Every structure is written in structure tokens, then in C-alpha cells.
Amino acid sequence: MLQGWLLWQQQPELRYPERLPPGLGLHAGRLHLLCMQKRIRWALGALLGPVCLVGMAQSVLPPAAPADKSSTQPVAAAPAKEPAPILVLNSLSASVSVIDPQRWVEIKRVPTGKEPHHLYLTPDEKSVIVANAVGNSLTFLDPRTGDVQRTVRGVSDPYHLRFSPDMKWLVTAGNRLNHVDLYRWSAGELTLAQRIPTGKTPSHLWIDSKSTVVYATMQESDELVAIDLATQTLKWRIKTGFLPADIFGTPDDKKLLVALTGARGVEVYDVSAAKPVFVKTLATGSGAHAFRSVGDKQHVFVSNRAANSISKIDYQKFEVVDTFDAPSGPDCMDLSADGKYLYLASRWANKLTVIDLGTRTVVRQVKVGKSPHGVWTLDHKPR
DSSP states (O other), X not given: OHHHHHHHHHOGGGTSOSSOOTTOOHHHHHHHHHHHHHHHHHHHHHHHOGGGGTTSOGGXXXXXXXXXXXXXXXXXXOOOOOOOOEEEEEXXXXXXXXXXXXXXXXXXXXXXXXXXXXXXXXXXXXXXXXXXXXXXXXXXXXXXXXXXXXXXXXXXXXXXXXXXXXXXXXXXXXXXXXXXXXXXXXXXXXXXXXXXXXXXXXXXXXXXXXXXXXXXXXXXXXXXXXXXXXXXXXXXXXXXXXXXXXXEEXXXXXXXXXXXXXXXXXXXXXXXXXXXXXXXXXEOOTTEEEEEEOSSSSEEEXXXXXTTEEEXXXXXXXXXEEEEEOOSSEEEEEEBTTSOEEEEEXXXXXXXXXXXXXXXXXXXXXXXXXXXXXXXXXXXXXX
């Protein structure tokens, strides 16, 4: 109705009849017509409102009153921001699946370098970096669209990667070539500062909150090593259980959790002193592999890849407080911004699995590429 009223006010050519009805004299006919029009207009106006008055004489309705500038007008709500997609890295498809979290479909599949294994959101959240191990490259993606921003080549065997919290260092683990590389990061550019030979098959990395120490697991030599970032040298080395994989550090930097993919649990180490001390082993499930913080500064999830389950660890008490089913080789995870849903790479099924943490049940799955590994989204619970 409002559109009709505005049209009637703004377009005078619609307010007057093109001609008088035939058979009426000039004066009498015009007078009769105006009277009839007036009655009809008021009747229609009362019944149907201003929208029905288009094409009728301007004299029927009074001109619109000037706007009261002192009154407060309602402000239209800003359009809701589109949720960020969920990015799933497909190791054997050399691609990243971009998932719409509203329709739960794969929007597109973005090619990467050869054999990507992990991806990492930069601390400023402007890019997601895909580490292409065999391709010896890094692919930078826009976290809001999944589009490729750029590719950095000549990065030797980047299997795993992690930024220091102060964004001065990017560290990569050379899984095939048995080294850890320390890159200086400045204005988005990488400069190799040091290549450190390590034990056999460096796997996963962790950097403390002060950006001073890098921890790395050696998957085949069953070791955990510490690297001093200031001097770019090894600080210490300690034996672990069979096939150590991911690492999680407590917020106070005093304890490390190490997942044992070749065993049935997680080892806890005290790293608050000059030398590390083994504390205990937490029984989680067979093939403990990847961590994801719950975001409450007390708990962390670990995926048990062989047991097809997820365990929840209280890292203040160092106890397993929950375990629930997760299908088909659960690997890396991310958490929705509200903390209600766990996004999980089901590696053997080639699917992204969504688990409702309230009911601990699978609520949906989305087909992705071969051997999905890493999962990230910009709309996430704090890590």
C-alpha cells in the first residue's frame, strides 16, 4: 500500500483520467463525473487505502504532512552476516571441501598442493594455511569464502604447522625429511631462520603461550623434543609411548598432553622446570590422535581414531570425564562458536561428521574428498 501511495504522489500523469466518458456534455458531464469520481474515491479509500487511489484526481486526498524530524523513526536491522564455511582438508584428494553450515552441502572443492595433511588459521584470522607435504608448498585460503589467496612454494615437506601466538614465527614439521623448520613471519612473508634435525618422523607441534618454546613429537622414534625459539636450538628430548602424535599445552604452560596413536591413551608431562617429567597416562581409547580445546579453560577433546570415539579430558584434574562414539576413524576437530556442535573429520568414511554435544549423537554427515584430515572454521569456539 505504501508503494502505491508514493506512486500516486510522485507521478501526476497517473492522477488524472485520460478522457471523459463518452455521451456527456462538456460542463454537465464533467460536473457529474467529478461528483461520481469523488464518491468512488472516498469509498475506495475507506475500503482499500491509498494504494487503490492511483490514477485518481489529486484533489481527493490532502497533501502528505511534512515529516516530523523530531520524532524517532525505527531503524531497520542490519542484514545478518553469512556464517563462515567449514573447511575440510582432503589429504588423498589434494583439495579442501568448502561446506555451507546452513544447507550442509559442499559448495565447492578447492585444489591444493600434493598431499596436504594439516591446516591452520593464522592468529589474525585473515587466512587459513594448508600445508602441502609432498607439494612442498603452503596454500593460503580466505576463511570466509575458501578462495585461494596465494601459494608459497619452496617450503620443504610441511606436514604439520603452527604459528607462535605473537605471530613472529611459523613452524613446520618435515615428517618425511626428519626436521623442524623455523620461519620468521613478517608482513605476511616467510624467511627460513633455522632448520633443526630431529628424531625420526616429526609429527605434531605445539608452541607455548609466550612464544618461547616449540614442542614436537617424533612419531617413529617415540620422542618429545623442545626447541628454544630465541636460540633456535634443541633444549631437551624425552622418550614417550608408542607413536606420539598431537600435543596440547595447558594455558599456564606447565603441562603437556601427548596423544599416543600407537597405544590407548594420553601421556601427561610436567614441563615447568628445566627438564620434563612424566606425570601419568590417561586411558582414553585406542589410537588417541588429535586434540581440540573445549574452550572453557578446563577441558579438551581427544579423538581416538582406532576406537571410533572422542574422550573429554579435565586438564585441571587430569582425568577423563567423558567418552562418546564418533564414527569412521575420527581425526581432527573443530567446535561451533556456541560450543554445541563438534565438527569432525571421519577419515575412513570420507565425510564431515557433526555431533550434537548435548545429546552426544551424530546429527548429520556431509560427503567430502578422500581421507579428510583437518577441519577449521572461522566461526569457532575459542581454542
